[in-house]
Amino acid sequence: MTSPATTAHGGVMDPELRAAIGRIARVPQLLVACDYDGTLAPIVEDPSKAVPLPESVAAVRALASLPQTSVAVVSGRALRDLATLSRLPSEVHLVGSHGSEFDIGFVERLTPELIAVRTRLRSELREIAAAHPGVRLERKPASVAVHTRGVDPQIAAAAVEAVRSGPATWDDVTVTQGKEVIELSVVATHKGTAVDQLRTQLAASAVLFIGDDVTDENAFGNLHGPDVGIKIGSGDTRADYRVAEPIEAARALGLLLETRRHWLFGERAVPIERHSMLANGRTVALVTPEAKITWLCHPKPDSAAIFADLVGGSPAGHFTVGPERGGIPLGQRYRNGTMTVETRWSGLTVTDWLDLPARETTPDGETVVTGDSTLVRVLSGTGRARVEFAPRPEFGQVQVQLQPLDDGLLVLGSNEPVALYSPGVQWEVTNDAGFESARAVADLSAAGGQVVLELRFGTHSLEHHRLPIHERQDATERPWKDWVASLRLPATGRDLVARSALTLRGLCHQPSGSILAAATTSLPEELGGVRNWDYRYCWLRDAAMTARALVDLGSTEEAEGLLRWIDGVVERTGGHPERLHPLYTVDGYELGAEAVIDTLPGYAGSRPVRVGNLANHQLQLDVFGPIADLIAAVADARGSVRDDEWRVLENMVEAVRRRWHEPDHGIWEARLTPRHHIFSKVMCWMTVDRALHVVRQHGGEDRPEWVELRDRIGSNVLEHGWHPEAEAYSVAYGYDEMDASSLWIGLSGLLPGDDPRFLSTVLKIEAELRSGPVVYRYHWDDGLPGREGGFHICTSWLIEAYLRTGRRTDAEELFAQMIDTAGPTGLLPEQYDPLAERGLGNHPQAYSHLGLIRCALLLDNMLKQ
Numbered sequence: 001m002t003s004p005a006t007t008a009h010g011g012v013m014d015p016e017l018r019a020a021i022g023r024i025a026r027v028p029q030l031l032v033a034c035d036y037d038g039t040l041a042p043i044v045e046d047p048s049k050a051v052p053l054p055e056s057v058a059a060v061r062a063l064a065s066l067p068q069t070s071v072a073v074v075s076g077r078a079l080r081d082l083a084t085l086s087r088l089p090s091e092v093h094l095v096g097s098h099g100s101e102f103d104i105g106f107v108e109r110l111t112p113e114l115i116a117v118r119t120r121l122r123s124e125l126r127e128i129a130a131a132h133p134g135v136r137l138e139r140k141p142a143s144v145a146v147h148t149r150g151v152d153p154q155i156a157a158a159a160v161e162a163v164r165s166g167p168a169t170w171d172d173v174t175v176t177q178g179k180e181v182i183e184l185s186v187v188a189t190h191k192g193t194a195v196d197q198l199r200t201q202l203a204a205s206a207v208l209f210i211g212d213d214v215t216d217e218n219a220f221g222n223l224h225g226p227d228v229g230i231k232i233g234s235g236d237t238r239a240d241y242r243v244a245e246p247i248e249a250a251r252a253l254g255l256l257l258e259t260r261r262h263w264l265f266g267e268r269a270v271p272i273e274r275h276s277m278l279a280n281g282r283t284v285a286l287v288t289p290e291a292k293i294t295w296l297c298h299p300k301p302d303s304a305a306i307f308a309d310l311v312g313g314s315p316a317g318h319f320t321v322g323p324e325r326g327g328i329p330l331g332q333r334y335r336n337g338t339m340t341v342e343t344r345w346s347g348l349t350v351t352d353w354l355d356l357p358a359r360e361t362t363p364d365g366e367t368v369v370t371g372d373s374t375l376v377r378v379l380s381g382t383g384r385a386r387v388e389f390a391p392r393p394e395f396g397q398v399q400v401q402l403q404p405l406d407d408g409l410l411v412l413g414s415n416e417p418v419a420l421y422s423p424g425v426q427w428e429v430t431n432d433a434g435f436e437s438a439r440a441v442a443d444l445s446a447a448g449g450q451v452v453l454e455l456r457f458g459t460h461s462l463e464h465h466r467l468p469i470h471e472r473q474d475a476t477e478r479p480w481k482d483w484v485a486s487l488r489l490p491a492t493g494r495d496l497v498a499r500s501a502l503t504l505r506g507l508c509h510q511p512s513g514s515i516l517a518a519a520t521t522s523l524p525e526e527l528g529g530v531r532n533w534d535y536r537y538c539w540l541r542d543a544a545m546t547a548r549a550l551v552d553l554g555s556t557e558e559a560e561g562l563l564r565w566i567d568g569v570v571e572r573t574g575g576h577p578e579r580l581h582p583l584y585t586v587d588g589y590e591l592g593a594e595a596v597i598d599t600l601p602g603y604a605g606s607r608p609v610r611v612g613n614l615a616n617h618q619l620q621l622d623v624f625g626p627i628a629d630l631i632a633a634v635a636d637a638r639g640s641v642r643d644d645e646w647r648v649l650e651n652m653v654e655a656v657r658r659r660w661h662e663p664d665h666g667i668w669e670a671r672l673t674p675r676h677h678i679f680s681k682v683m684c685w686m687t688v689d690r691a692l693h694v695v696r697q698h699g700g701e702d703r704p705e706w707v708e709l710r711d712r713i714g715s716n717v718l719e720h721g722w723h724p725e726a727e728a729y730s731v732a733y734g735y736d737e738m739d740a741s742s743l744w745i746g747l748s749g750l751l752p753g754d755d756p757r758f759l760s761t762v763l764k765i766e767a768e769l770r771s772g773p774v775v776y777r778y779h780w781d782d783g784l785p786g787r788e789g790g791f792h793i794c795t796s797w798l799i800e801a802y803l804r805t806g807r808r809t810d811a812e813e814l815f816a817q818m819i820d821t822a823g824p825t826g827l828l829p830e831q832y833d834p835l836a837e838r839g840l841g842n843h844p845q846a847y848s849h850l851g852l853i854r855c856a857l858l859l860d861n862m863l864k865q
Contacts, residue, residue: 017241019434020228024206025259028598029068031204033195036075038212042246059253064091070202074191076215078140095194097140114186117172124167132159143185178215192218210249265605272523273823273839276341279506280354282373284519289332291343291350293319298457301516302536302586304394311522311609312600317392323348324384324441334825337481339506347383356476372458379451381444390437395597402429402436407462409438421454421462488554490860496819497856499826500849501553504546507846509586513561514538515546518842524606525841529786532606534613535842539583542846544626549850551633552857559634567644570651577651578658582620591616618665624652625683628690635698653691660684660713667741671783675732679741681717686748728764737780738768740794743801753804762801772834773817789831789840796851803858815855
């Protein structure tokens with residue numbers, strides 16, 4: 001044996017052991033196994049008095065109660081004695097006699113031949129014990145242990161020699177030597193094979209084993225991969241780590257418990273809706289009400305995250321600023337008309353924004369982007385601020401080193417250069433579980449009242465910027481202010497509409513023209529549930545509806561960019577627009593396979609954390625309708641149609657012509673077989689209807705074949721979509737379950753607002769799907785476990801339906817309830833739980849904000865009439 005184990009000194013846990021515990025605490029299925037005597041319980045003269053330490057018992061009990069965590073005690077004691085002494089709960093697996101006795105049955109059933117050997121063995125050992133006063137025998141089901149603790153050393157040595165030269169030499173007898181004990185078994189097993197069997201039975205991803213005895217070395221020797229072995233006490237060992245005594249092992253178990261609990265359930269989760277979004281048209285970031293950057297993907301919003309605290313806790317990366325004394329902020333707000341966020345404490349204000357990339361003008365007058373995104377954090381005031389910088393590229397999968405220099409830090413080890421420009425800040429770099437973090441305290445008074453932190457991507461430059469920080473802030477904020485000032489904002493909910501518009505613009509990826517469905521991945525639709533999806537992509541439907549809301553406010557720039565992007569996506573179908581996927585990357589290409597990052601605990605422990613989205617492979621025939629509707633709105637706003645828009649429009653109609661009669665997966669991406677969804681059929685109708693509007697208003701011609709197609713689709717859905725028993729248009733042909741998306745039978749204009757069938761559908765959806773301030777998508781079984789919150793977009797649809805059916809007061813009341821669910825800076829996630837009164841789903845969600853804008857405009861128009 002060798003003795004490589006790292007050791008704690010002076011009662012302080014060894015940093016390498018702490019790091020190893022931090023790593024193993026985050027495996028999907030963990031097995032914690034330990035010895036009893038000398039590990040859970042201190043060694044005592046009378047083995048019958050070996051009581052476990054209260055600290056160890058508390059840690060073992062708590063670990064055993066965690067999901068995805070198994071605990072076992074593997075002892076040389078007989079199983080019966082182990083159970084009596086330990087008094088551990090049934091959740092803790094007990095293994096006795098060095099692995100020959102399991103609480104779930106013997107490893108092997110003894111054959112008659114082995115029973116005969118055991119009988120002879122017991123008889124021979126009784127004679128040896130009788131000849132050596134003080135030697136004690138412990139009979140077990142498959143073995144006999146010879147104890148010499150407390151016996152005169154000469155007598156003990158003579159007894160052991162008698163055992164070794166006698167029965168220990170017999171065939172079918174396995175010898176295990178421990179501290180002042182030698183055990184002879186008729187079953188060839190040891191603690192190593194016992195741990196291996198537990199690992200297999202419990203499907204453990206990794207094992208942490210703690211022991212103190214020579215017999216524990218068999219277990220240490222069988223550990224591999226991510227496993228961790230901890231030896232208690234001195235002596236040679238195959239364990240990688242060592243502590244001095246059982247109480248230190250209890251502390252190690254306590255650290256494991258705390259770390260794993262955080263990994264499983266998430267650290268204290270800031271309510272989703274309380275996060276604010278930073279944006280610069282190239283990527284996005286989220287900041288908590290305490291000025292902690294918990295989410296930032298680079299270089300694009302659908303790239304890997306460098307800060308993923310939002311779904312992985314502190315180990316997944318964050319950038320935190322706050323007063324040295326701590327305390328809750330006085331408040332947080334957006335600077336008016338911008339995407340700049342201010343967080344205020346007494347004596348400290350943190351101003352955050354994503355800077356615009358550097359641009360240069362070429363000799364021919366073309367503006368070219370020459371730089372990358374920069375996160376700017378300005379600390380101002382008179383107090384002392386504590387800063388922690390913990391970058392974790394690739395969702396925390398890549399370890400980086402931080403190199404302090406005169407004016408900041410270099411981030412080394414990632415795929416591309418990153419630098420934190422921080423003149424005047426003295427950093428202390430620490431290592432935690434192999435990951436480096438930098439901490440500092442900034443004295444604002446000593447720094448003249450201001451400290452600037454710039455996280456620069458794509459460079460290792462720590463040079464001073466040529467422009468003063470206030471000029472850079474103004475240069476960043478001015479385009480946002482000018483844009484929002486150009487909008488036609490309604491009087492109804494004016495400030496919230498402005499914030500929603502800025503949020504939607506922030507979700508636009510300006511280099512490509514695509515628009516994100518949301519800024520994040522895997523924020524749960526149910527806390528602790530599995531309905532956690534990646535929404536950092538461009539859904540054709542969501543993006544078109546987003547751009548349409550901005551057109552309604554007077555901005556066509558985003559719609560024009562999106563339609564150029566869609567034209568490129570359609571072109572890549574090779575003349576088959578009906579093969580369009582529901583969603584694409586921000587650059588307009590197909591997504592890779594959906595993957596799970598199983599080392600991340602998820603928001604509030606909601607796993608799995610997903611990258612990619614399987615909906616990419618679904619057939620959703622509704623996507624064409626919102627695109628045609630957007631083209632009609634842009635054409636009306638501009639008074640003309642561009643060539644690329646004509647191409648897109650004709651391709652949308654052609655796609656509908658080829659496939660409208662087919663079943664599909666529908667708008668909600670249920671994991672069910674395709675059905676004839678009402679919403680999809682209505683959107684197919686709307687595609688042709690809006691196309692006819694465009695050609696009649698802006699093309700000077702009619703298309704009789706389109707008229708015939710539109711009317712055929714309309715007649716089909718009106719006839720087959722109505723469910724007589726439900727007395728409403730339901731989710732799909734032949735199904736009586738209700739779905740909020742069926743409100744579009746009237747919202748699209750297919751049925752007028754006073755049609756009895758539409759009125760009946762609105763009442764049915766209100767009765768079955770509205771709950772206080774929210775409307776649920778549906779309550780039918782979608783093939784996934786768990787539940788979800790109410791959808792803000794569905795709430796907005798019911799508000800519009802109320803207005804179309806003459807229920808203005810109900811519409812105003814529900815709109816007021818909807819906007820009351822927004823976070824303190826005016827942002828909305830995808831969903832809302834009316835019972836827990838908190839937001840759910842990815843954040844901020846384009847659907848939610850476009851719905852708010854649409855409702856505010858409709859209510860405002862009603863007031864003007």
